[in-house]
Amino acid sequence: MAATATRRSLGLAPTALLLLGAVYCLFPVSWVVIAATKSPGELFTTPTLAPGTGFFGNVAELFAYRDGVFWLWLLNTLLYAGGGALLSTAVSAVSGYALAKFRFPGRTVIFNALIGGVLVPAVVLAIPQYLLFSKIGLADTYWAVLLPQILHPYGIYLARVYAGAAIPDSLLEAGRIDGASEWRLMSRVAVPLMAPGLVTIFLFQFVAIWNNFLLPFIMLGDDGKFPLTVGLYTLLMAGSNQPSLYNLILTGALLSIIPLIALFLTMQRYWRTDLSSGAVK
Amino acid sequence: MTRPVKRRRAARRPSLAPYLFLTPAVVLFTLFLAVPIGYTGYLATRRTQVSGLGLGSGSRREVSAGFGNLAAAVTDGELWAGWLRVLGYGTLVLVVMLGLALLFALALDSARVRLARFTRIAIFLPYAVPGVAASLLWGFLYLPSLSPIRAVLDVDLLGATTITYSMANVAVWGGTGFNMLVLYTALRAVPRDYYEAARLDGASETRIALLIKIPLLLPALILTTVFSIIATIQVFTEPTTLRPFTNTISSTWSPLMKVYRDAFVTGDLYSAAATSIVIAAISLVLSFGFLRVVRDRAFGEG
Numbered sequence: 289m290a291a292t293a294t295r296r297s298l299g300l301a302p303t304a305l306l307l308l309g310a311v312y313c314l315f316p317v318s319w320v321v322i323a324a325t326k327s328p329g330e331l332f333t334t335p336t337l338a339p340g341t342g343f344f345g346n347v348a349e350l351f352a353y354r355d356g357v358f359w360l361w362l363l364n365t366l367l368y369a370g371g372g373a374l375l376s377t378a379v380s381a382v383s384g385y386a387l388a389k390f391r392f393p394g395r396t397v398i399f400n401a402l403i404g405g406v407l408v409p410a411v412v413l414a415i416p417q418y419l420l421f422s423k424i425g426l427a428d429t430y431w432a433v434l435l436p437q438i439l440h441p442y443g444i445y446l447a448r449v450y451a452g453a454a455i456p457d458s459l460l461e462a463g464r465i466d467g468a469s470e471w472r473l474m475s476r477v478a479v480p481l482m483a484p485g486l487v488t489i490f491l492f493q494f495v496a497i498w499n500n501f502l503l504p505f506i507m508l509g510d511d512g513k514f515p516l517t518v519g520l521y522t523l524l525m526a527g528s529n530q531p532s533l534y535n536l537i538l539t540g541a542l543l544s545i546i547p548l549i550a551l552f553l554t555m556q557r558y559w560r561t562d563l564s565s566g567a568v569k
Numbered sequence: 570m571t572r573p574v575k576r577r578r579a580a581r582r583p584s585l586a587p588y589l590f591l592t593p594a595v596v597l598f599t600l601f602l603a604v605p606i607g608y609t610g611y612l613a614t615r616r617t618q619v620s621g622l623g624l625g626s627g628s629r630r631e632v633s634a635g636f637g638n639l640a641a642a643v644t645d646g647e648l649w650a651g652w653l654r655v656l657g658y659g660t661l662v663l664v665v666m667l668g669l670a671l672l673f674a675l676a677l678d679s680a681r682v683r684l685a686r687f688t689r690i691a692i693f694l695p696y697a698v699p700g701v702a703a704s705l706l707w708g709f710l711y712l713p714s715l716s717p718i719r720a721v722l723d724v725d726l727l728g729a730t731t732i733t734y735s736m737a738n739v740a741v742w743g744g745t746g747f748n749m750l751v752l753y754t755a756l757r758a759v760p761r762d763y764y765e766a767a768r769l770d771g772a773s774e775t776r777i778a779l780l781i782k783i784p785l786l787l788p789a790l791i792l793t794t795v796f797s798i799i800a801t802i803q804v805f806t807e808p809t810t811l812r813p814f815t816n817t818i819s820s821t822w823s824p825l826m827k828v829y830r831d832a833f834v835t836g837d838l839y840s841a842a843a844t845s846i847v848i849a850a851i852s853l854v855l856s857f858g859f860l861r862v863v864r865d866r867a868f869g870e871g
Contacts (some may be wrong), residue, residue, distance in 0.1 A: 302676030303683045309673050310691035313746065316706040317694065319717065323709070336717035379593045386590035395587070402594060405602055406796070407856055409803045411825050412849045415832050415841060416605035416612070439597040470586035499699035501806045506833070517701040521810060524705060528813035531714075538709065541702045548697040559693070559750065 317545070324542040328535045346539040353523075353536060360512055361519035362543070365498055367430070368515050372437045373494035377486050379438055384447020385478045389455060399448070406441040414506045421507065432507040433515070437497050443489045450485035451478065487558045491551070498548060516544040612842035613638050638843035648844060651824045652851075654733065659801040661737040662744070667793060669741065670748035671786070675778050677749075678756040689753070693746035700743060704810035707739045712814060727815035739807050744800075748793045755789035756782060795856045802852045805829070824848050 319336070326334060327342025334340060350358050387399050417436050421427040455478050463473045479486070501517040508514055511522060520540050527533030552559070616634035642648060673692055677685050695703065710716050711726035718726070726735045759782070767777050805825040812818045820834070821827040825848065832841035 302679045302681075303688075305676045306673060306682065306688035306692070307684065309669065309745070310688040313692050313695050313742065316703070316710060316742070317698070319710060320706050323715075332714055336715065379597065382590040383594040386587040390587035392584055392587045398591060398595065402598060405598065407799060407853060408602065408606065409799065409825075409845070409849050409852050411803060411805075411828050412609050412845045413602065413605045415828070415838070415845060416608040417601060419612075419838070420605060420608060435597075436601045439594060439601060444594065470589075474586075474590065495697065499701075501699070501701050501809075506829070517699050520701050520705060524810065524813050534709070534715075537705065541705050544702055545698050548699075549694065552694070552697045553690070556690070 317549075320538055320542050320545075324535070324539045326535060328532055331535055331538075332531070342535065343539075346535050347543070350536050350539050350543070357511060358519065358540060358543075361514050361516045364430075364513060365515040365517075365544075366547075368433050368437075368504070369494045369498040372434050372497045373490050375434075375438045376440045376443055376493045377490040380440060380443035380447040380489050381479055381482060381486055382474065383444045384449075385451045385455070385474055385482070387444070387448045388451035389457070389460060389478070402439075402444050403441050405439065410502055414503055417503075418506050427507060428509045428513065430513060433504045433513075436503060437493075437500065440489075440493050440496070443493055446485065446489050446492075447482065450482055454481045454485065484558070487555070491555055491558055494551070495548060516540075520544060609842045609845060612839055613846050616839050634839065638839050639846065641840060642843040642847045645844075647821050648824055648827055648847070651821055651827055655802065655804060655823050658733050658737050658740075658804065659798070661733065662740045662801055663794065663797055665737065666741045666744050667748060667790070667797065669745045670752055670793070671783075671790070673745070673749040674752035674756055674786075675782060677753050678782065679774055679778070689750075693750055695743045695745075696747045698743065700739075700806035701810050703743045704739050704807045707735070707742070708811050708814040711735055727811075727817060729817045732811075732815065732817045736804075736807050736811060739811075740801070740804070744797065748797070751793050752786055752789050755786055759785055798856050799852055802848065802855070 322337060322339050323331065324346060325343040326340030327345055330340040330342060383402065387395060413436070418427055418432075421429075421432045426432050459477060460473055463477055468476075498515075499517065500515075501521070504515050504518045505521070508518065511519065514522070520537070523533070523537050523540055527537050614634055614636070615631050616638065618630050618632045673688075676682060677689055698706070710718055713719050713725075716726070725731060763781060764777055767781060772780070803825050804823045808818050808822045808826060809829075812820075812822075820830050824844065828841045828844045828848065831837045831844060
């Protein structure tokens with residue numbers, strides 16, 4: 289009896305703890321949803337948690353801001369995050385496959401060097417990358433933001449773990465005996481088997497690039513090439529002493545979160561941090 | 570007669586393929602990692618020499634500075650003040666964020682939890698919010714004129730001492746969910762019969778958590794700690810985005826902000842390069858001890 293009672297009360301404690309955590313995590317997001325509905329007049333006068341009436345006005349004003357530069361920021365972010373994550377996933381997939389399924393001299397050295405990249409602070413890279421890009425005339429271009437974000441140590445690590453678990457050696461051996469080329473084995477056998485794990489790598493890299501601030505902040509000068517993060521920052525700088533811009537900043541923040549939250553909720557089963565089980569349930 | 574030939578071919582053929590497959594990664598590694606690191610090292614040992622009045626095109630030359638810049642970076646009081654601020658902030662973030670992540674992961678994995686799916690998604694949700702947007706949201710929530718928090722809690726959240734806590738809160742809010750997911754996934758991989766055996770022996774859920782689950786989580790905890798240390802040392806986005814809200818954050822609040830200012834505001838690339846090498850060195854020293862353990866435990870299968 290006593291044992292069941294403690295177990296039941298312990299079932300309550302974790303639930304209460306998790307609910308508190310959920311409230312803490314949802315609070316700022318729900319606040320900005322409400323704040324973005326307020327017209328500039330309502331923002332400072334109505335109670336903070338009461339919805340306002342100015343949402344569509346705010347959105348229209350935001351998209352009209354400086355001839356619709358916000359649209360450009362949104363499209364740029366999609367290009368950087370989508371293109372960058374796609375290339376990054378491809379590179380991670382072939383590298384992870386090679387590291388997991390081949391024994392060759394230099395394997396450990398290459399793996400350690402690539403993974404060691406995780407430890408190199410972005411700052412040591414961003415400034416010389418900027419200087420090197422300026423030397424070849426590519427600073428302040430789309431390439432300057434896209435190229436440095438393709439190599440992703442964590443993606444290579446995940447791809448390696450995933451290839452190790454999802455691709456049976458016997459299948460590759462059978463393919464080799466049948467005379468399939470290594471390229472064909474990789475593209476027709478390995479990559480399809482790794483596909484669910486590759487979706488996960490794509491998602492993580494997509495979010496990482498979408499959220500990156502330092503690299504585009506350093507590389508770009510022309511605000512027509514900005515991603516949302518840098519755009520929002522410039523909006524905030526412009527608005528810091530003009531409370532009249534607050535509603536634009538809040539609406540911009542909300543609109544920059546919505547695509548990611550949508551992606552996040554629809555792709556739920558792919559948000560996995562450990563692929564060693566070899567299958568996505 | 571044909572068998573040995575065939576086997577030799579089969580053994581020889583894969584020897585070139587993995588190198589070809591690794592070429593893109595190695596090329597990218599060289600161009601965007603190795604070369605920039607080398608270039609930073611080179612820049613750190615250079616300085617500008619001004620001759621005459623410093624006018625005209627020939628009067629400024631780049632000359633070798635030896636270890637002068639590095640010595641200046643190591644002894645720079647402003648940088649040390651930044652390190653101390655980041656140390657306080659980082660300790661706070663690491664302890665609270667990883668502590669909460671562990672608690673939430675254990676709660677999700679406990680026997681009779683309800684609403685697990687909803688709360689798991691809710692707590693992971695801030696991961697989808699860019700650091701700039703998160704700092705911006707909290708910045709507005711800290712502002713006296715807008716804050717619903719200020720209505721309940723009468724504290725200046727953007728004051729000289731409170732700013733560290735306010736900034737740590739942004740990082741904790743954004744990072745707990747991801748770390749919780751890493752730990753929770755590691756817990757799910759543990760065979761359930763481990764716990765059944767303990768339950769049959771009469772162990773309580775708390776004892777199971779403390780004596781079985783936490784030791785099993787050790788590799789995952791080490792991994793999340795290393796990644797959190799590296800991220801915390803480089804803190805830049807949060808203080809930079811919170812600056813417009815308050816005048817208590819200087820332009821050199823964190824070491825990385827000082828590097829940015831030196832490189833792009835005052836235009837002293839050489840000392841910026843030297844400072845970034847010092848940051849990298851400290852980051853490596855701090856995470857290397859952890860990395861050894863991580864490699865032995867998590868990457869051990871290679």
